[in-house]
Amino acid sequence: MSFFKKHIAWLIDQLLCLFVAFITGVRPKRADTLPFTPQQKVYFANHNSHGDFVLVWISLPRKWRMHTRPVAGADYWLTSSLKRFIIQNVFNALLIPRNSDNPQAITEQMATALTQGDSLIIFPEGTRNTDDNTLLLPFKSGIYHLAQAKPDTEFVPIWIDNISRVLPKGKILPIPLVCHVQIGDAIKLQENESKEEFLQRCRQAMLNLAPNHFQAASNPTGDAS
Template sequence: MEFLKKHLAWLTDQGLCLFVSFLTGVRPKAAGSLAFNPEKKVYYANHGSHGDFVLVWISLPRRWRMRVRPVAGADYWLTNRLKRFIIRRVFNALLIPRAGGNPQAVTEQMTEALQNGDSLIIFPEGTRNTDDDVVLLPFKSGIYHLAAANPDVCFVPMWIN
């Protein structure tokens, strides 16, 4: 059963990447054009939809995706079996409780992932900006605390348009 889930996750990843690339034109960058390795980076971007992390995900070289984990709200992604499968098995997301009331625990959770060699995709606005104006919402303080706790980590800004 585990073998089947692993292959289904791989097929889902490939299908999503092809589909999103077809719709948006986003393609992976060559590994040489980004900093030297996929480990211990935080990719952060503006946030307009639930699909934003997929755009960041597919813009990275395919072999890097195994080390990159989107940070996502557990309350949204754990609501049904399909979402759980996609977020856990396809994207290996770091799920956080958004209503937990303990932002320090969330920073510690992200720091642990980074210290284990993973990279993260985060959206420091904290929520989706559904405004028609192309403007960033104010960043939540979590990105500052994450950077302060991880001075050896490279923070990579991205813009989704």
């Protein structure tokens, strides 16, 4: 990246953080308040809007997020020069084909990024949940396959509350409302743990962070792999 692009990207980062903090009240957390170290992680969160990964990203201490890459759909973010610049130069996202018929290649992309020392932000539901009556959509199996490929990696559950009202589907301008980003304890794939068990454990770890501590029983895990 050129000197000029680096400074533009830095400026956009600063302005974006200030704007999002003003709109939602979400601010970076201090490193000493988080229950884990900054080594590469996979942060996984519920998915309600295009603003989700931004809230997760700015919630991390600044030094940490400089090495954290959201996993994003190439088909959406590469459709204009502005979106391409932001996703590649500001967020350094790992761009993947959302409708790929080769999920193994996507897992390999993410595993390579972790091997190189980056952290990732993913959304195991795979798509935005726009159903007000469904707390979480069934998890895709990609998070399990990634854990299999990188069994020593820690997976950190995150719950984002209220963002769907700030940036409803189809809207461009956000509505100022207070949001909350709850970050839980890191978990790892256990020895001989099945896909269903791991998905259920990840799901429950997220639900434990939700308001009123919703129970997983209210939404079966499912597996839309």
